[in-house]
Amino acid sequence: xxxxxxxxxxxxxxxxxxxxxxxxxxxxxxxxxxxxxxxxxxxxxxxxxxxxxxxxxxxxxxxxxxxxxxxxxxxxxxxxxxxxxxxxxxxxxxxxxxxxxxxxxxxxxxxxxxxx
Amino acid sequence: xxxxxxxxxxxxxxxxxxxxxxxxxxxxxxxxxxxxxxxxxxxxxxxxxxxxxxxxxxxxxxxxxxxxxxxxxxxxxxxxxxxxxxxxxxxxxxxxxxxxxxxxxxxxxxxxxxxx
DNA sequence: GAATATTACTTTGACAGATGAAGTAATATG
DNA sequence: CATATTACTTCATCTGTCAAAGTAATATTC
Numbered sequence: 001x002x003x004x005x006x007x008x009x010x011x012x013x014x015x016x017x018x019x020x021x022x023x024x025x026x027x028x029x030x031x032x033x034x035x036x037x038x039x040x041x042x043x044x045x046x047x048x049x050x051x052x053x054x055x056x057x058x059x060x061x062x063x064x065x066x067x068x069x070x071x072x073x074x075x076x077x078x079x080x081x082x083x084x085x086x087x088x089x090x091x092x093x094x095x096x097x098x099x100x101x102x103x104x105x106x107x108x109x110x111x112x113x114x115x116x
Numbered sequence: 117x118x119x120x121x122x123x124x125x126x127x128x129x130x131x132x133x134x135x136x137x138x139x140x141x142x143x144x145x146x147x148x149x150x151x152x153x154x155x156x157x158x159x160x161x162x163x164x165x166x167x168x169x170x171x172x173x174x175x176x177x178x179x180x181x182x183x184x185x186x187x188x189x190x191x192x193x194x195x196x197x198x199x200x201x202x203x204x205x206x207x208x209x210x211x212x213x214x215x216x217x218x219x220x221x222x223x224x225x226x227x228x229x230x231x232x
Numbered sequence: 233g234a235a236t237a238t239t240a241c242t243t244t245g246a247c248a249g250a251t252g253a254a255g256t257a258a259t260a261t262g
Numbered sequence: 263c264a265t266a267t268t269a270c271t272t273c274a275t276c277t278g279t280c281a282a283a284g285t286a287a288t289a290t291t292c
Binding site: 144193 | 244248
């Protein structure tokens with residue numbers, strides 16, 4: 001499993017990560033969970049409760065819509081679909097991440113030059 | 117000021133950011149605060165309460181030590197010095213950040229290939 | 233010299249996201 | 263029949279951030 005990522009380094013990215021999965025097509029909780037584990041190369045294990053918290057949040061803000069699958073056999077599945085608004089949020093969050101990444105690089109590794 | 121970084125994108129990095137400043141020499145709260153604002157190119161404004169919370173945390177875990185400056189005039193200043201343990205923590209946190217950054221890039225921008 | 237701004241440090245309470253834990257329920261496997 | 267796996271949900275707790283308020287000194291401006 002390798003080392004795991006600390007909670008705080010992931011915090012705030014869950015919604016974006018879920019939206020990124022849904023960009024590629026409708027999916028349901030358990031499948032999304034597994035896709036994310038796989039996407040991370042098994043380095044990050046999203047917790048179930050975290051995922052469902054994210055669904056609530058995303059649905060409330062209108063980024064995703066849900067509908068029950070019509071499985072005749074097997075457990076019922078609640079599918080999620082990304083909305084137009086969700087796509088816009090995703091793009092915005094991605095841009096924010098790239099922006100923040102640069103600043104964090106400066107803050108974490110950058111030296112301090114005295115400018116006076 | 118440009119756009120500002122969301123709290124959650126910074127969360128968990130404050131300690132590392134403070135340690136990075138102290139790597140370059142002892143300093144005190146207000147000065148550290150200003151150095152961080154400058155380091156970010158004025159893109160990120162660390163909040164005072166957040167900084168002092170970080171000091172408590174860092175001192176408790178032995179990453180920094182503090183001592184009062186001997187200013188004869190001007191307000192009293194509490195200086196912070198990074199310890200050996202603090203340096204090790206810094207290096208570890210920096211490595212964690214670079215590790216997490218790669219994974220987050222995959223999770224946020226990566227596509228999903230079906231491997232079956 | 234009075235008012236205001238700036239430097240400097242501290243505490244308290246509230247908030248939000250992540251998560252452990254527990255629960256429900258169906259199907260699949262051995 | 264017992265166990266594992268799939269699948270979804272809720273609740274309580276923890277932690278880092280931060281707004282707000284407070285204390286107190288010096289510097290600046292009117």
